[in-house]
Amino acid sequence: MAGKPPAPPLATCSSTDITAPSATILACSGFKEGNLLNQPHVSDDQAILASLGYTGWDGKFKDTAASASSLGGSQTLDFGVALSGISIIAIHYGGGTNSPGRESTAFYVLDAAQGISQLHLAYGASSNAVLFVTGLPHDVIGTVPEPATWATMVGGFGLVGGQMRRRRRTSATA
Numbered sequence: 001m002a003g004k005p006p007a008p009p010l011a012t013c014s015s016t017d018i019t020a021p022s023a024t025i026l027a028c029s030g031f032k033e034g035n036l037l038n039q040p041h042v043s044d045d046q047a048i049l050a051s052l053g054y055t056g057w058d059g060k061f062k063d064t065a066a067s068a069s070s071l072g073g074s075q076t077l078d079f080g081v082a083l084s085g086i087s088i089i090a091i092h093y094g095g096g097t098n099s100p101g102r103e104s105t106a107f108y109v110l111d112a113a114q115g116i117s118q119l120h121l122a123y124g125a126s127s128n129a130v131l132f133v134t135g136l137p138h139d140v141i142g143t144v145p146e147p148a149t150w151a152t153m154v155g156g157f158g159l160v161g162g163q164m165r166r167r168r169r170t171s172a173t174a
Helices: 039-051 147-173
Strands: 024-033 066-068 086-093 104-111 119-121 126-136
Touching: 024 039, 024 086, 039 104
Parallel strands: none
Antiparallel strands: 024 104, 066 126, 086 104, 086 126
16 A cells, blocks of 8 residues: 655745735745644744744734735735835645645735735635734844855855965964
């Protein structure tokens, strides 16, 4: 008897997952398996938000800016409040038709500019969403460098350190 075939890998979030006039996705994390938008997953949520540069959420869902539930696969998301400035949201999708894969959740940092009331989702099968915060100024969210950026920076420090050491040896022998 053969075992159950492995589940296909989850999709990767991207800048085309959400669209709205004058909105830009600055960063995303996901898709993460399961519905992470509930109390048992608070520490996971906080870790993901921190990886996106936001540490201002206290872990209480009652303290989020807004939420939307029972979306029923809608590709239009309206939190009932206008989003402006930097906004942090997460969307959970079921595993149904036109979903990013199995049940999964993605987190986004977006620049909502002067105000957005609705977002268009590239995927169907939407289930629920959370608006963690909106209206943050641009300098509140730190950008998270890509691994290649870290590697370049560390390599640069190594080169500078090597040059400094070499100069010390040269001036000591002269």
